[in-house]
Amino acid sequence: MALHCRILGQPFADNALFLKVDTGQKQFRLLFDCGENTINNLSLSEIQKTDHLFFSHFHLDHVAGFDHFIRANYDRANKPVHIWGPKDTAKIIFHRLNSFTWNLTQGIESKWLIHEIQPQKIITFQLSAKNGFSRKRKIRESAFSQTVFSDEAFKVSVRFLEHKIPVLGFKTEEAPKLKINELLLNADNLKPGEWLGLLKDTSLKDSDEIEVLGIKRNLGELRQKLLFRKPGESAAYLTDFYLTRDNASLTEWLRGCDYLFCESQYLERERALAEKNCHLTAEFAARLAKKSGVKKLILFHFSKRYVATGVLPFLNEAKSVFEQSFLPEGWL
Ligand SMILES: [Zn+2]
Numbered sequence: 001m002a003l004h005c006r007i008l009g010q011p012f013a014d015n016a017l018f019l020k021v022d023t024g025q026k027q028f029r030l031l032f033d034c035g036e037n038t039i040n041n042l043s044l045s046e047i048q049k050t051d052h053l054f055f056s057h058f059h060l061d062h063v064a065g066f067d068h069f070i071r072a073n074y075d076r077a078n079k080p081v082h083i084w085g086p087k088d089t090a091k092i093i094f095h096r097l098n099s100f101t102w103n104l105t106q107g108i109e110s111k112w113l114i115h116e117i118q119p120q121k122i123i124t125f126q127l128s129a130k131n132g133f134s135r136k137r138k139i140r141e142s143a144f145s146q147t148v149f150s151d152e153a154f155k156v157s158v159r160f161l162e163h164k165i166p167v168l169g170f171k172t173e174e175a176p177k178l179k180i181n182e183l184l185l186n187a188d189n190l191k192p193g194e195w196l197g198l199l200k201d202t203s204l205k206d207s208d209e210i211e212v213l214g215i216k217r218n219l220g221e222l223r224q225k226l227l228f229r230k231p232g233e234s235a236a237y238l239t240d241f242y243l244t245r246d247n248a249s250l251t252e253w254l255r256g257c258d259y260l261f262c263e264s265q266y267l268e269r270e271r272a273l274a275e276k277n278c279h280l281t282a283e284f285a286a287r288l289a290k291k292s293g294v295k296k297l298i299l300f301h302f303s304k305r306y307v308a309t310g311v312l313p314f315l316n317e318a319k320s321v322f323e324q325s326f327l328p329e330g331w332l
């Protein structure tokens, strides 16, 4: 199992994060934001297989590539298109879809599920190409919980961030994987064999007995003794926000994360401007990474004002605070 993360787009231009969860048997594709010329770097098939698109907010630099996504997925019938975002997401997506003419899509059973994440509740609406995206039907409303999506392979949780408007920060965590403790196996003189696979077989109950090297053994006891849960990888995507004084709950939420993808619109010398526009500096992003104990910080979303300055000052500024700071692949 692994998380494959890729920042899309160029430095000093719009960015997005493409994340693939690979369980070994299945792959899930998640896209975080969809700025201009970001998903152009993905193959059409990757865009069409994207399971979830998460919007942090709807400032133009995070949504300007969305038409490309619509074009690739409006007629997707094999699995639903899930779109997540803050309050008013359904209204915005509905209007965007309705800015095109859809007289040729009757009968196409595509299912678009739009999930609005609000501080108190999550509301889901359904749209479809078969009626030209002309109806926005509310199908579900549930109380807000920090984990907005969860299945057997991964879960996604959310934090509300401050950017003069609510912005969503996302954290993806792979499900823990059951592993065999090899040391205990050896200590017990138990030879590996097909029986080890039965320990992880969820169709078998703890009370069942299995044959191990000719001897009947209780499955529950073997599981308790030999299996342990190895945590999966985790990646957080935080963009367009400013840290308020009390960010203890944010740092706790990020604690131990493998990858923190964090915006740094500004360098520390423009700190006043960063505060005014509710963005972070590279140094501030690095302080957050250090305080949270994440394993790696990857900086992105640099202001165009620094085109002549280049990307290195961002990396150097962050590294002076947090050594495990990096730039997205190909940016250096
Ligand atoms: Zn932005």
Ligand SMILES: [Zn+2]
Pocket: 057, 059, 163, 240
């Ligand atoms: Zn913004």
